[in-house]
Amino acid sequence: MPDLTLTASPPLDGYHKQFGDTALTEIGDQALVSIAVPLGGADALDSAMTGAYGTTFPAPGSTALSKDGSVRFLGLQPDQCFALFELAGNDPVEAIANVLGDTGYYTDQSDSWAMLRLSGPLAVSALERICPLGLAPAAFPQGSVARTAMEHLGVIILCENEDSYVLMSARSSAPSFLHAVETSVENVS
Amino acid sequence: MIINHPLLGPRDAAEFVYLGDASLIDRPDWQSDTAADDFYEYQYLRDNPAGETRELWFHEQGDRSWLVVTRNTLTHEITKVELARDVALAAGRDR
Numbered sequence: 001m002p003d004l005t006l007t008a009s010p011p012l013d014g015y016h017k018q019f020g021d022t023a024l025t026e027i028g029d030q031a032l033v034s035i036a037v038p039l040g041g042a043d044a045l046d047s048a049m050t051g052a053y054g055t056t057f058p059a060p061g062s063t064a065l066s067k068d069g070s071v072r073f074l075g076l077q078p079d080q081c082f083a084l085f086e087l088a089g090n091d092p093v094e095a096i097a098n099v100l101g102d103t104g105y106y107t108d109q110s111d112s113w114a115m116l117r118l119s120g121p122l123a124v125s126a127l128e129r130i131c132p133l134g135l136a137p138a139a140f141p142q143g144s145v146a147r148t149a150m151e152h153l154g155v156i157i158l159c160e161n162e163d164s165y166v167l168m169s170a171r172s173s174a175p176s177f178l179h180a181v182e183t184s185v186e187n188v189s
Numbered sequence: 190m191i192i193n194h195p196l197l198g199p200r201d202a203a204e205f206v207y208l209g210d211a212s213l214i215d216r217p218d219w220q221s222d223t224a225a226d227d228f229y230e231y232q233y234l235r236d237n238p239a240g241e242t243r244e245l246w247f248h249e250q251g252d253r254s255w256l257v258v259t260r261n262t263l264t265h266e267i268t269k270v271e272l273a274r275d276v277a278l279a280a281g282r283d284r
Contacts (some may be wrong), residue, residue: 061197132204
């Protein structure tokens with residue numbers, strides 16, 4: 001049998017565009033794994049996370065960074081969070097399961113989401129036209145995360161700092177989502 | 190319309206979908222002698238109040254939680270929003 005190597009292609013073909021000092025860039029090197037709490041197993045998972053990552057299970061709306069800074073946990077709903085970390089190899093679930101064991105239920109989400117980073121002085125004014133949530137630092141400070149809808153598409157928005165946001169949307173509608181964000185940035189440029 | 194989510198704060202109603210009356214939480218016992226009547230009532234019979242009503246809403250474009258929203262059909266005022274899980278646990282359900 002011939003030795004075949006498959007090359008992964010990112011959902012948005014590695015998109016990058018500058019709008020003055022504001023950049024819209026696809027993030028292609030991150031893995032995303034959902035961690036769900038087994039019924040009645042919240043405390044066990046919490047202590048496994050504390051032991052391995054030095055952080056507790058994040059509440060919805062907040063994020064937690066592992067003590068070595070390599071994994072960011074996004075609190076998206078009660079009893080579930082997403083782990084975001086640098087992709088290495090083909091099995092992101094293994095990277096989490098090796099550490100947390102069977103204290104949680106894990107699902108690889110990496111290929112299901114298109115990720116964009118919008119950063120620069122126009123980021124907030126572009127987002128406030130399509131994002132129904134208030135992004136003022138008082139309401140949505142650094143490290144906040146939320147799941148919402150922009151242009152009718154489900155989006156996870158993560159605040160890295162006051163003018164840098166990570167946006168994730170479904171891979172199947174990624175070009176439409178990119179179009180929405182790109183158009184909004186163009187409209188405020 | 191804004192729904193004041195108990196965990197996430199005020200969110201636009203466009204993020205939610207409506208299911209129906211909150212009595213849907215109280216699924217009848219299928220082993221009861223009156224199960225047929227109970228399920229008929231559970232499935233089909235609804236009050237249509239002019240005033241306060243309790244409804245189930247699902248935060249689909251958000252944290253995927255089920256909420257019990259107490260709303261006034263005359264004034265559209267929302268007086269109370271609870272997690273359906275808390276309501277079910279308080280009513281004696283095991284989860």
